[in-house]
Amino acid sequence: MAITLGPNQYGKAENRLVTVTREGSVHTVKDLTVSTSLRGDLVDTHLTGDNANVLATDTQKNTVYAFAKQAPVGEIEDFALRLGRHFVATQEAITGARVLIDEHSWVRIPVDGRPHDHSFAKSSDEKRTTAVTVDGDRAWVVSGLRDLVVLKSTGSEFHGYPRDRYTTLKETTDRILATSVTARWRYQSLEVDWRKSFDEVRRLMLEAFAVTHSLSLQQTLYAMGRTVLEALPEIAEVRLSMPNKHHFLVDLSPFGLDNDNEVFYAADRPYGLIEGTVLRDDAEDAGLAWHTLPSF
Numbered sequence: 080m081a082i083t084l085g086p087n088q089y090g091k092a093e094n095r096l097v098t099v100t101r102e103g104s105v106h107t108v109k110d111l112t113v114s115t116s117l118r119g120d121l122v123d124t125h126l127t128g129d130n131a132n133v134l135a136t137d138t139q140k141n142t143v144y145a146f147a148k149q150a151p152v153g154e155i156e157d158f159a160l161r162l163g164r165h166f167v168a169t170q171e172a173i174t175g176a177r178v179l180i181d182e183h184s185w186v187r188i189p190v191d192g193r194p195h196d197h198s199f200a201k202s203s204d205e206k207r208t209t210a211v212t213v214d215g216d217r218a219w220v221v222s223g224l225r226d227l228v229v230l231k232s233t234g235s236e237f238h239g240y241p242r243d244r245y246t247t248l249k250e251t252t253d254r255i256l257a258t259s260v261t262a263r264w265r266y267q268s269l270e271v272d273w274r275k276s277f278d279e280v281r282r283l284m285l286e287a288f289a290v291t292h293s294l295s296l297q298q299t300l301y302a303m304g305r306t307v308l309e310a311l312p313e314i315a316e317v318r319l320s321m322p323n324k325h326h327f328l329v330d331l332s333p334f335g336l337d338n339d340n341e342v343f344y345a346a347d348r349p350y351g352l353i354e355g356t357v358l359r360d361d362a363e364d365a366g367l368a369w370h371t372l373p374s375f
C-alpha cells in the first residue's frame with residue numbers, strides 16, 4: 080500500500096480589514112473579511128516539514144493589509160484578483176491562489192435628512208461576496224451575496240405534492256414565503272464593471288422574487304436565476320441556496336378566534352433548504368472557478 084498527498088491548499092482565513100478613505104471631511108469605510116489560500120509545490124512541507132516553498136500564512140495576512148494601504152481597495156473582485164495574482168507571480172512554487180472576500184455593508188447615518196460624513200450604521204447582515212481563483216495566468220471570478228432576507232405576505236402557494244402515510248402538511252393557496260438568499264454567480268469574463276453588475280443581479284433577483292407568483296420555492300429560485308441570466312450576458316451560471324423560513328398559522332380556535340392568514344409563528348428550525356443551479360447551455364467552461372469552493 081502506498082500513501083500519497085492529495086489535493087491541498089493553505090492560507091490565512093478571515094482577515095478582518097477595515098479601510099477609511101478621506102475626501103476632505105467625507106470618509107468612506109470599507110469593511111471586508113479576506114481569506115487567502117495558496118496551492119503549488121507543497122509536497123515537502125507535508126511529507127518532511129521542509130518549509131522552503133511555504134509563504135507563511137502570517138505573510139499572506141500582512142500582504143492583505145499592505146496592499147490595502149498601497150492602492151485603493153476598490154471593488155472586492157479587483158482587490159482579490161490583485162492579491163491572487165501577486166502570490167502566484169512572486170512565489171515560484173505557488174501556482175494557484177484562491178481569494179475569498181465578504182464585504183459588510185455600512186450606510187451613512189442620516190442627520191437632518193443628510194447622510195453624515197463619517198458616521199455609519201450597519202443596515203443588515205447582508206454581505207456582498209467574491210471568490211477569485213488564479214491558476215497560472217488564468218483567473219475566474221465567482222461573486223455573490225449572502226443573507227439577503229426577503230418575505231412576501233401573499234402570492235405563494237404550495238400544493239399538489241405526494242401524500243403518504245407520514246404526510247400531515249396541509250395544502251395551501253395562500254401562505255407567507257420568506258427566505259434568506261445566498262447566491263453565487265460565475266462570470267465568463269473579467270472585463271466587467273463589478274459594482275454595476277452586482278447591483279443589477281441583486282435588483283433582478285429581488286424583482287423576480289417579488290413578481291413571481293410562487294407555486295414552490297423551487298420555482299421562485301429558478302425564476303430568480305433565469306432572470307439574471309436573461310439580462311446579463313457576462314454571467315454563465317447562478318447558484319442559489321434558499322432556506323424556506325416557515326411561517327405557521329397559529330391555531331387561535333382554543334380562544335374562539337379565527338385566523339384568516341393574519342397571525343403566524345415564525346419558526347427558525349428546522350427549515351426546508353432549497354438549492355439549485357441555473358445555467359446557460361452555451362456557457363464558457365467553468366475551469367477552476369468552483370474547484371474546492373463551498374457552493375454557498
Ligand SMILES: O=c1[nH]c(=O)c2[nH]c(=O)[nH]c2[nH]1
Pocket residue numbers: 237248294295296297323351
Ligand atoms: O416551496 C416549498 N417547497 C417544498 O419542497 C416544500 N416542502 C414543504 O414542506 N413545504 C415546501 N414549500
